Amino acid sequence: MNYKEVIEEVYKKVNTIEEKGELATYIPELARVDPNKFGVHISTISDVNFGLGDFDEKFSIQSISKVFSLCLAYKIMGENIWSRLGVEPSGTGFNSLIQLENDKGIPRNPFVNAGAIVISDILLSQLENPKEDLLSFIRGLSNNQEINYSATISNSEKSVGYRNIAMCNFIKSFGNIENEPDKVLDFYFDLCSLESSCEHLSELFLFLANNGKTRLDGKQILTKSQSKRINALMQTCGFYDESGEFAFKVGLAGKSGVGGGIIAILPNHYAISVWSPKLNEKGNSYKGMKFLEEFTTVSQQSIF
Numbered sequence: 001m002n003y004k005e006v007i008e009e010v011y012k013k014v015n016t017i018e019e020k021g022e023l024a025t026y027i028p029e030l031a032r033v034d035p036n037k038f039g040v041h042i043s044t045i046s047d048v049n050f051g052l053g054d055f056d057e058k059f060s061i062q063s064i065s066k067v068f069s070l071c072l073a074y075k076i077m078g079e080n081i082w083s084r085l086g087v088e089p090s091g092t093g094f095n096s097l098i099q100l101e102n103d104k105g106i107p108r109n110p111f112v113n114a115g116a117i118v119i120s121d122i123l124l125s126q127l128e129n130p131k132e133d134l135l136s137f138i139r140g141l142s143n144n145q146e147i148n149y150s151a152t153i154s155n156s157e158k159s160v161g162y163r164n165i166a167m168c169n170f171i172k173s174f175g176n177i178e179n180e181p182d183k184v185l186d187f188y189f190d191l192c193s194l195e196s197s198c199e200h201l202s203e204l205f206l207f208l209a210n211n212g213k214t215r216l217d218g219k220q221i222l223t224k225s226q227s228k229r230i231n232a233l234m235q236t237c238g239f240y241d242e243s244g245e246f247a248f249k250v251g252l253a254g255k256s257g258v259g260g261g262i263i264a265i266l267p268n269h270y271a272i273s274v275w276s277p278k279l280n281e282k283g284n285s286y287k288g289m290k291f292l293e294e295f296t297t298v299s300q301q302s303i304f
């Protein structure tokens, strides 16, 4: 498969479509991003690395980082983690509170905000220096040290984080948050503030295409079974109430963020990342979704 040619063809095509999305203006700093950015990068387990457009520029990865925090919590806790949250698609938006009351504070899955807040609570309880330990876990996934938190982004989100604050307190009222909500939210907002480029993201996520093992130094980050399960969760819950659509049109395991980034995995083949900041009404990158749909169509490869 000549991924370089496919990416060039699809990038050119998708770049010309009319873009209907909107920036994530509910986070003030994200409203300031250049809406015309468009980058893509692939890393394959046979060591093809190729990027196009703004692939080496850092952006706010937002909810893509929920996969990293989940992987670390899963590595530490094993299957015990599933007593605190579910593995079921929510069918709701990422920041919805609606199911929490009926579900008694047990979030449907780790990728809606409620689930990522519970994972943040688990990491706070388990780690000595949660912020530093998470960052070194992520950096250990590939040989680049580039990924980092952005104080500007996390402060910006904190200043308007009323819904997440409500959510964390609500879950705490059911006893499913152990730590003080302020501390949990601080960690959650920092998690969402991580910045990386398409190039580094696809390198960092390659272990999920490689049965849980880093390609460069063969470190087993997750067991084969855990890695398969993370991919299953990305497949079924990675795009909130657009996850079915992503499976239908793209057919990869993936995760989006409101910064306009998407990471997608074809197990045993590659990790691919796309960044285009304008979002569709479900909060997923408008052009990113189109790019990946076209990419799996032209390459004729997908999970299914």
Ligand code: GLN
Binding pocket: 061, 062, 063, 064, 094, 095, 113, 157, 164, 192, 256, 257, 258, 259, 283
């Ligand atoms: N930080 C964002 C929030 O909590 C993350 C949402 C997302 O990327 N879908 O609202």
